[in-house]
Amino acid sequence: MRNRSHIHQLFEALAPKTEQKEKMLQNILVQSRNEKIRHRGFAPVKRLRSAVLAAVLMAGLTTTAFAAAYMGLDEAFLKFLNPVNHEQAQYLSNGAYVVDKQVTNENGTLTIKQVIGDSNLTYILMDFSAPEGTVLDAARYRFLDNDITTRQNFQSVGFKALDDGNRSDNKISLVMSVMTRNSIAGQKVHLRLKDLQAADPLPGIFETIIPGTWETEFKLDFKDYSTLYPVNQNITMYGYEAVLKSISVSPISITLKVDSSYLEEINEAAGELKEIGDNKHLDNFPITINYADGTSETTAIFSGLYLSEHISEQILMIKTFENVINDKEIASIVFFDKEIPIQTGR
Template identity: 25%
Template sequence: MNTEYNDNREYKNALDGLRFSEEAKARMAKRLMDTMERPEQAPETRRRVRRMPRIAVIGVAAALALGVGASATGVLKTAGEAFAGVFGPTADTEIIDKIGRPVGASDTDNGVTVTADAIIGDKYHYAVTYSIEKKDGAAFDIDLTDTVGEGLLPMGFADGDTSLMGYFGGAHGGSYFYDADPADNAIQYVETREISDGEVRGHAVRAKFSDLCVYAENDTGELERRVIAEGDWSLKFNLDFEDTSVSLPAGQTFELNGMNAVIDEITLSPLALRVDYTVDSTVQWDENAQSGRQSEHDSAQMHKYFESVQILVNRKDGASIDLSNAGGSIRPEGGKTVCQKGDIFTEIIPIEEIASLTVAGMEIPVQ
């Protein structure tokens, strides 16, 4: 059963600043989530737990263009330049340029060019930032001020598929559009992924997109899709980057809602954190739940095994980042439940600035 969990809290909050009614906001959030997030194929027993990415929230992997089926145009952006709109203008560009890579792979159809500008990543995560622009320099037919909070644009592709070539394990993630520079005619598109099996580095990405669209609610409250650029775009590039992830001591045991659990792995990078743990009990899914919908029973199981695990990143300056609502995966295996919980930081954080992690109430020193 490959279903996703997402309560849409972030997108609902983003919609609060618009003129829609509360009911309309909820509907639009749900539909945009369904449209913009496309999970990779995964084993039937694995469940996806994910969060909608925010502007300045990404985690990820770096790459070099293969140049197959695509051509590079214009001047390559550095990884720091390409991700400035993602991690913010004050992001540590030295770290981004060290572990990220410019890509420059592009494809043009019907006068519209899609370019993979750069990617950045760690052991289990990668993100790609794309630019989409018309070759004639004209702007797209969209109101760039009508954002869905935090600069997100209500856009999507009519069809799209991004996959790691030769990878057959589970993956989850998200995508979003934003405008990095109102002075130019380009729109930025960001994809993020976390894989569940194996490592990111060394794989090639194949990305295919069709028909660029904008979404808006009509007078009856229905979400409508309008195509603003027809075309089919295909790009391919390698994930080849410097992985700066570190593994922290694992094996700690803890009590989770009356069950015994053990930490299997903790992986930390300047971009993201992931905690793998196993619960000595089998999660029980509702076999009668409707496809694509989470029942009350499954919601309770998700909280019991996954959501209730607290994760904090404690910085040396005294600030803490709460990742308790992070995404990940959960699956029954051999009479136990295997969980992976992780997230991308809202900024680049040098590992030397992190004092410790708190996982399920246990403090784990970083250095």
């Protein structure tokens, strides 16, 4: 795993520099002083120019705020994603959207900070602050009930607690993952979370520690990171015919869609997920990612979503990763007996 200093370097490279802020402020002050000297004694003109300057500044602030919605990547998100280099960090920043919605009740404050996503996976970064005096120092957190209303008739939701550097305070950061059949980018969603739960490391059991309901609405105006590759090629899965319809590739997930009239036979041949550790199972439908530099990796451990629908005779597989992958350097993806070339570069 890449070290923490690498992440700090990436974040610092994206963040505004103090010297730049000070220089910008100094330039504004100097310009303001010059304007006052130049038009001394002409009050109507001075007032007019001041009004124009104020309007320009307001427009600039509005434009800056709008741009920041897409250009900033929260440091917690940066650490969670762990991009491979500065270029990918900038690419991820350009797709992030700032929500900044806050919901408070007597039991705590929930802040929805940012969202990013692709064609099938959406990450929502949120902070939770408990009342003063409460210590949130558990290994894992989640909400017992979670309901996010989208235009998708199926979704899978999960939570991951992030290391915020202080386990003795009343605050935590969480990433909520939402996996769907299709992208939910651009949708306005209604989110309702109820009863914060905590647990020790696996196999610890979740228990409610802070009751309450937090409810809000916000838009998912992130930029879809995915590149869709139509495939439509015959493959053989555990000895049965199928058609690999498409592969969708992004830094945060790889999604495969498969059609087959032998879903029951394929699932029976694949068998149950074999547990090899606490909440770790072997991937019965692995993919191998071949990179342009000759290296490769295989999804030996199942992480993501496997959805088999017998009525439509379709399989949806969303492969997620511990850290983002270098999707722009993928040369090909191997799935069972088929190797699919992937175009590299942005």
